[in-house]
Amino acid sequence: MPSLVYELVHFANSNFNEPLSDSEVNRTFESIVKKELSHK
16 A cells, blocks of 8 residues: 555646656655554
């Protein structure tokens, strides 16, 4: 499931007028995953 969400995040980012860099998307995604996993 996280891999599907990861692909969707990159797809959404690619459609922004000023997309974030891949490294920024990756950093943000990893941060959200870590935070969500710590709540379980």
